[in-house]
Amino acid sequence: MTQPRPTTAPAHRLVPGPAGRVHLVEQGSGPLVLLVHGFPESWYSWRRQLPALAAAGYRAAALDVRGYGRSSRPADPAAYRMLDLVADNVAVVEALGEREAVIVGHDWGATVAATSALLRPDVFRAVGLLSVPYTPPGGPRPSEVFAAMGGPDAEQEFYVSYFQEPGRAEAEIEPDVRGWLAGFYAALSAGTQPGPGAPDPHFVSRGGTLRERFPAGRLPSWLTEEDLDVYAGEFERTGLTGALNRYRNMDRDWADLAAHHGAPVKQPALFLGGALDASTTWLSDAIAAYPATLPGLTASHLLDGCGHWLQQERPEDTNRLLTDWLAALPA
Incomplete structure (x- = not known):
């Protein structure tokens, strides 16, 4: 029709x-x-x-x-x-x-x-x-809930807690915005997300980065190189702090x-x-x-x-x- x-x-x-x-x-x-x-x-x-x-x-x-x-x-x-x-x-x-x-x-x-x-x-x-x-x-209180999500051994940290600390996620993302975004989008997409038993990309190992848990090497089917250029170009121009400040206001x-x-x-x-x-x-x-x-x-x-x-x-x-x-x- x-x-x-x-x-x-x-x-x-x-x-x-x-x-x-x-x-x-x-x-x-x-x-x-x-x-x-x-x-x-x-x-x-x-x-x-x-x-x-x-x-x-x-x-x-x-x-x-x-x-x-x-x-x-x-x-x-x-x-x-x-x-x-x-x-x-x-x-x-x-x-x-x-x-x-x-x-x-x-x-x-x-x-x-x-x-x-x-x-x-x-x-x-x-x-x-x-x-x-x-x-x-x-x-x-949200910050207390997210802080407890890493488990009793605290060997990993939930991504929201990671994002809440000013400057911390920016230091990971901004040196390679395009590569980080590609990995983040792939980590949460059908067809490219990590399989059962793989490290969960919603958590950060103590002393590590989120990107360590992202899949690498291919884009999800919905994302073209040109689409990625649009997203990366905006964040390369603006930085990530404005976007991450949403997480920093949950309390x-x-x-x-x-x-x-x-x-x-x-x-x-x-x-x-x-x-x-x-x-x-x-x-x-x-x-x-x-x-x-x-x-x-x-x-x-x-x-x-x-x-x-x-x-x-x-x-x-x-x-x-x-x-x-x-x-x-x-x-």
């Missing part, structure tokens, strides 16, 4: 935000769908969704999250807390001349999207979560959102996960809790044979499930 052609070509825009500027790429016309990427990516991770959403009758806008790409990169690490990212998303909706939007996020973007929907239901009428399930605010977020501990997101919701993604296997209890935590959930799918980079690994499936869900939302 022939798909309708997009109404417009992708257009880059800079719009005002609380930290200065937000860069986004938009395509199409109709109800606004705001697309929020994760780590370590950019608006470019939604390159396959922009034309599909435009063709389906939506105005799709994929932004560079604060600290990434052409968006502002505040110097203060505390400027990357969740409340600031929610404010950025609201500012984008307003700058685009809209009153409301559907928000869809992947990886960290899924958490940002869920929190945006939680805090501003007046702006975000529905929420789509890719790869990372919704877990309500609350529980133990601040925990305190900022204390009034919302245990709160459900009530808007219509979508969840898409990869069956081979650690985010969905480790957080299976969060998915099981959706009747209480996402009572508005109207569609949930685990894609067999898919890793973490869901909308890039399986763009056709993602586009179909996303547009079907959008079409079924209340007007």
Whole structure:
């Protein structure tokens, strides 16, 4: 069946935000769908969704999250807390001349999207979560949870704790951004992720690096050399600190959102996960809790044979499930 052609070509825009500027790429016309990427990516991770959403009758806008790409990169690490990212998303909706939007996020973007929907239901009428399930605010202090994940012998360290120490991950990544990104993407992709019994790439050996556990020698099937050039070129220009500062605010977020501990997101919701993604296997209890935590959930799918980079690994499936869900939302 022939798909309708997009109404417009992708257009880059800079719009005002609380930290200065937000860069986004938009395509199409109709109800606004705001697309929020994760780590370590950019608006470019939604390159396959922009034309599909435009063709389906939506105005799709994929932004560079604060600290990434052409968006502002505040110097203060505390400027990357969740409340600031929610404010950025609201500012984008307003700058685009809209009153409301559907928000869809992947990886960290899924958490940002869920929190945006939680805090501003007046702006975000529905929420789509890719790869990372919704877990309500609350529980133990995050830094303490992650510090304990290396095990009692402390011979290895969880990657979140590794990322939380200023400068440490930058020292590993920035001498060879392109090579590090290639390994990181491969480590979490179906077809190139380490097999059973191999060292887990989510952990760092004491005194070691994450890269030591990445597969080497080939790119995942969804990533071309040209795609890798785009990602690497952005991070070579900006550095990694802005992106990594998201991890360095998790305890601040925990305190900022204390009034919302245990709160459900009530808007219509979508969840898409990869069956081979650690985010969905480790957080299976969060998915099981959706009747209480996402009572508005109207569609949930685990894609067999898919890793973490869901909308890039399986763009056709993602586009179909996303547009079907959008079409079924209340007007």
